[in-house]
Amino acid sequence: MSSPKILVVDDDATHLVCAKELLEAEGYEVRVHSTAFGATEKVLRYEPDLILVDVNMPALSGEGLVTVLQGRERTRGVRVLLYSSNDEQALREAAERLGIAGYVPKGDPGQLRRKVAAVLRTGGVAVR
Template identity: 30%
Template sequence: MGKKILIVEDEESLLKLESILLTSKGFEVRGVANGTEALEAIAEEPPDLVLLDIMLPELDGFEVCRRIKEQEATRGIPVIMLTAKKSREDMSRGEEVGADWYITKPFKSAMVIETIQRFLAR
């Protein structure tokens, strides 16, 4: 069984694309479309890594990341922010809430895969 990755992305076409990309690389993928679902999915079955969009309905990615990192049980899960928000403030905020890495859209698939593999190899 491959490593489990939770993709949190509200844009359906992108969620499908990312799911196909990661599944083709042997990962077990679960996709959710908002922050609340993300936290429920993590509580149900903690993934090995979270690929997290920032602009989400209900809870934004910053809040989701903060909650993942403040819980003892989920603190060790790597969180990679994958977002169109490119400003320095957004990136610093990502760091503040504990994001492990920050990739901006549009992204290159190879870079995303490489980053995920790097975190999962630890």
């Protein structure tokens, strides 16, 4: 059985590297993308089991990207976690509004590990 595939979309290079290394250490196959633009094509080619999406990206926000993914037939079913340093209440509300698996605050490796594992294990529902 192959490892679950995760795509991390974030314009912050430090967070991309940290998330990639942490998740690879957990046994996941991880790819990264540094902008919301082109992320849809990356999703179509890579077919990830989960996408971590930064909320605050220039030009097209993480919420905008999620909306684009939900609007396309081939990408609408992919599981998404918002991945941001925004206020946790704002992240919770955004995840609920978008109808996605949940959110992970940046800077908490333990929570990143737990929530990613929970979403992949349960098929979409993140531990809140």
